[in-house]
Amino acid sequence: MTHLIHTRDQLATAVAPVPGEIAVVMTMGALHEGHRVLMREARKRADFVIVTIFVNPLQFGPNEDFEKYPRTLEADVEACREEGVALVFAPSRDEVYPTGAPSITMNAGPLGGILEGASRPGHFSGMLTVVQKLLMLTRADVAFFGEKDFQQLALIRRMVADLELDVEIAGVPTVREPDGLAMSSRNRYLSADDRRAALALSRALREGATHTDAPVALAAATKILADEPGVRVDYLALTGADLGDPPPAGPGRLLVAARVGSTRLIDNVALTLGAGAA
Template sequence: MTYVIHTRAELARDVAAVPGEIAVVMTMGALHEGHRRLMREARKRSAFVIVTVFVNPLQFGPNEDFDKYPRTLEADVEACRAEGVDLVFAPSRDEIYPAGVPSITMNAGPLGEILEGASRPGHFSGMLTVVQKLLMLTRADVAFFGEKDFQQLTLIRRMARDLEIDVEIVGVPTVREPDGLAMSSRNRYLSPDDRRAALALSRALREGATHTDAEAALATARKILADEPSVRVDYLALTGPDLGEPGEEGPARLLVAARVGGTRLIDNVPLTLERAA
């Protein structure tokens, strides 16, 4: 049985009655297979799974899509029920921010100012603020996040470590459509032509990741993106697994953000660099 609650008082009551480990999957709703994969991984790990559904206004900029972001709570609850989630916490804005916009928020630090942070100032401060609040409210022992939002995952891990938050952060590999497009709630905004053009992102990353040399990986990905005129690249970057400078060898990450039509998409893949012989 999946229970749906909307207030922090109900949440406090319910989590206080849980005898074992609590797992949480935080979402903004409009759930898709990627979210369901997170739920399944959470269920494998913990006997009690909470899914939060909250479109967080703090992480949207003034020209972003907060007002039109899809709200599909009824369908979201059905997806949670199908995956055996125990509790859906779907609070209002006033329930999460009872005093209005908080005067004290999280500082994402230097890692929050690059890549997505450079393109969306304040985004990660808002994201970390609500994640920290939801970790405290749900009393989660373990939290699951998708690797598609790799910078977000990295920052949440850093926050938990730096602030001594007693929670395990688990990353789950990106779930893709059969054609390779990374699953996203924003994919529904793509027209058929935009959808075809958007495949350049995953193709660029996939082909780039076949190289073990950083410059070759970037050059290959850059050319594929340049050959698709409908794709307006925001950034293409190769970093270390912690988003710092990549080493000459070892694990790295290739990340991209671009606009296709009126929709902004992000994606990333892991790769392994090797020192030139």
């Protein structure tokens, strides 16, 4: 039985008697198969699974899609029921921020100012603020996040380590459509033509990841994106696995953000650099 609750008092009452491990999957709703995979991984691990559904205003910029972000609570709760989730916490803005916009928020640091942070100033501070609040409210022992938002995952791990929070952060590989497009709630905004153009992102990343030389990998991915007129690239970057400089040899990450039509999409893949990688 999945219970839907909306207040922090209801949440505290629900989690207080839980004797075993609590897992949380944090979402903004409009749930898709990628979210379901996170729920399944959480159920494998924990005795009690909570899904949070909250469109966090702090992580949206003034020209972003907060108002039109899809809100499908009834369908989302049904998806949680089908996946055996114990509790859905869907609070209002006032429930999460009872005194209004918080005067003290998380500082995302240097890692929060590159890539997505450079394109969306303030986004990661808002994201970390709500994640920290939800970790405290849910009393989670482990939280599951998808690797599609790789910079987000890296920042949450850094926050948990730096603040010595007693919670494990588990990353789950990106879930993709059969055609390779990374699953996202924003995919529903894509027209048929946009959808075809968007496939260039995953195609470029796959091609880049076949190369072990960093400049060659970047060049290969860049060419595929440049050949698709429907894609307007925000950034394409090759980094180390920790989003620092890529190593001469070892694990790296290839990340992209682009607009397709009016929709902004992100994606990334792991790759291995160095002459001995092949």
